[in-house]
Amino acid sequence: MRTDNVEYCTFSGWVDPPADILPALAGDLTCDVAVIGGGLGGMSTALRLAERGQDVVLLEAEFCGHGASSRNAGQVAGAPGGDLQLLNLFYRKKMPGMVRLAERAAHYVEDLIKTHGIDCDYEQNGNVFAAVSRGQLGRVRRVAKILHRAGGHVELGTSEELGIPRGFLGGMREVVGGIMNPGKFTSGVRRALLDSSARVFEQTKVTDVTRDRGQVVLTTAQGVVRAIKVVLATNAYAGEWDITPPRLSAPIWVIEVETEPIDPARLAALGWTRRSGLVTQHNIMENYRLTPRNTIVFGVRRLERGTTYPLPPKKPDPALVEELAEAFARRFPALSDVAIDRAWGGWIAITSSWLPLAGQIDDNIIYSIACNGHGLAQAPYVGSLIADLLIDGERHEDLAGLWMKKPKFPRPMMMGRLGLRTIWAVDRFNDFVNGSRRNARRGSTPTT
Numbered sequence: 001m002r003t004d005n006v007e008y009c010t011f012s013g014w015v016d017p018p019a020d021i022l023p024a025l026a027g028d029l030t031c032d033v034a035v036i037g038g039g040l041g042g043m044s045t046a047l048r049l050a051e052r053g054q055d056v057v058l059l060e061a062e063f064c065g066h067g068a069s070s071r072n073a074g075q076v077a078g079a080p081g082g083d084l085q086l087l088n089l090f091y092r093k094k095m096p097g098m099v100r101l102a103e104r105a106a107h108y109v110e111d112l113i114k115t116h117g118i119d120c121d122y123e124q125n126g127n128v129f130a131a132v133s134r135g136q137l138g139r140v141r142r143v144a145k146i147l148h149r150a151g152g153h154v155e156l157g158t159s160e161e162l163g164i165p166r167g168f169l170g171g172m173r174e175v176v177g178g179i180m181n182p183g184k185f186t187s188g189v190r191r192a193l194l195d196s197s198a199r200v201f202e203q204t205k206v207t208d209v210t211r212d213r214g215q216v217v218l219t220t221a222q223g224v225v226r227a228i229k230v231v232l233a234t235n236a237y238a239g240e241w242d243i244t245p246p247r248l249s250a251p252i253w254v255i256e257v258e259t260e261p262i263d264p265a266r267l268a269a270l271g272w273t274r275r276s277g278l279v280t281q282h283n284i285m286e287n288y289r290l291t292p293r294n295t296i297v298f299g300v301r302r303l304e305r306g307t308t309y310p311l312p313p314k315k316p317d318p319a320l321v322e323e324l325a326e327a328f329a330r331r332f333p334a335l336s337d338v339a340i341d342r343a344w345g346g347w348i349a350i351t352s353s354w355l356p357l358a359g360q361i362d363d364n365i366i367y368s369i370a371c372n373g374h375g376l377a378q379a380p381y382v383g384s385l386i387a388d389l390l391i392d393g394e395r396h397e398d399l400a401g402l403w404m405k406k407p408k409f410p411r412p413m414m415m416g417r418l419g420l421r422t423i424w425a426v427d428r429f430n431d432f433v434n435g436s437r438r439n440a441r442r443g444s445t446p447t448t
């Protein structure tokens with residue numbers, strides 16, 4: 001693949017920043033509920049509160065959609081994230097609830113698109129756990145069994161049966177969900193929020209969260225907000241305040257890249273007939289998906305741990321773009337001459353359990369952080385359930401399933417630099433062994 005002319009973006013490859021960024025808060029105000037963070041999670045909480053007639057203020061450090069929500073791969077998952085075999089081992093009883101939440105979250109997003117008429121190129125064609133080796137195929141079969149037992153809607157098949165590129169051996173399709181342009185979706189949710197009665201302040205970073213006489217006080221550069229209740233929806237940035245429970249999540253940087261437009265006849269020759277998004281079954285996945293502009297967006301493969309707050313703005317590391325290009329050429333040999341046009345990345349919050357979670361700090365601050373790599377659908381769904389909890393005082397069963405009774409969290413395992421490097425090395429070793437076996441079958445020299 002050619003990587004000599006890559007545009008390294010500081011924001012997203014999907015959309016430009018909005019042209020109408022709102023002014024910062026200037027002065028003091030009071031409200032019933034203040035939401036901190038204008039990603040899909042925070043925006044959906046504020047939108048739902050406003051739609052249900054509540055007095056809500058949303059404060060966003062940059063502009064709504066500046067974070068992971070506009071930067072992700074646009075794969076609307078219909079199954080929970082994380083290592084499902086491990087999750088099943090440790091949280092077997094929780095699996096049906098997690099599967100139900102994932103599917104309902106995807107449907108919630110579909111409803112949001114319809115209700116607000118959001119043009120985001122949504123294709124309801126599911127996503128496929130795609131196997132690149134026999135070992136991965138075995139893993140996919142085991143995961144399919146787990147999901148099926150937990151009530152999930154999944155189907156196993158060969159690459160022909162699933163309509164995925166022939167370079168993959170087969171896999172499991174999540175029937176619920178699909179692919180979209182997440183930048184356009186997030187812009188659409190922002191538009192709906194700005195059209196609602198919610199008071200929204202962009203370019204307004206909350207620098208401190210304290211309490212005073214039963215109220216929560218949010219400090220910003222040019223004003224103070226006093227609220228009866230506060231929702232922390234700052235995802236990976238949550239560790240910036242003392243008030244955030246220690247070890248709530250680890251901030252992890254992941255990247256996506258996009259090819260140049262590819263001749264439709266060459267794309268058609270891949271056999272990717274159903275156009276489902278793909279995720280490989282490495283410990284750290286690779287994802288691949290088509291776009292309406294005849295490009296392929298792909299990414300992840302390596303996770304970088306953020307170690308200091310505030311999290312720095314970052315551009316992708318060219319060495320990782322090279323590595324993704326090599327992986328692409330292996331998965332799509334017929335397209336190995338194609339160029340990468342752009343690369344971008346974003347911060348996500350990973351929890352020690354790899355499960356999404358929410359909870360309460362004392363009685364007036366709710367946090368909903370860390371839908372891990374599956375927040376495109378889950379963050380807005382959970383956000384809307386939090387709004388309902390604030391109004392009705394009752395937790396929906398899906399919110400109850402991820403509710404933490406006490407904000408106490410173990411140290412995340414393998415999330416340090418060494419741990420992440422080790423997981424990456426195991427994946428590369430397995431790729432090497434599988435490449436060698438394939439080549440031995442074909443009678444050629446081993447490659448990775």
Ligand SMILES: Cc1cc2nc3c(=O)[nH]c(=O)nc-3n(C[C@H](O)[C@H](O)[C@H](O)COP(=O)(O)OP(=O)(O)OC[C@H]3O[C@@H](n4cnc5c(N)ncnc54)[C@H](O)[C@@H]3O)c2cc1C
Pocket residue numbers: 036037038039040041042059060061062063064065066067068069070071072073074075076077204205206207233234235236237238240254255256299345346347348369370371372373374375376377378379
């Ligand atoms: C490269 C990449 C690929 C991904 N791929 C997928 C995918 O295909 N499918 C999927 O389901 N998920 C995917 N994800 C994960 C998904 O994007 C996230 O889980 C989801 O967007 C989280 O939404 P959020 O609202 O919680 O956080 P964010 O969108 O990150 O929003 C948090 C917001 O809080 C604001 N903020 C932070 N600190 C402050 C402060 N002090 N004051 C005010 N505002 C503040 C930030 O500016 C930001 O706008 C991916 C993520 C990345 C980065």
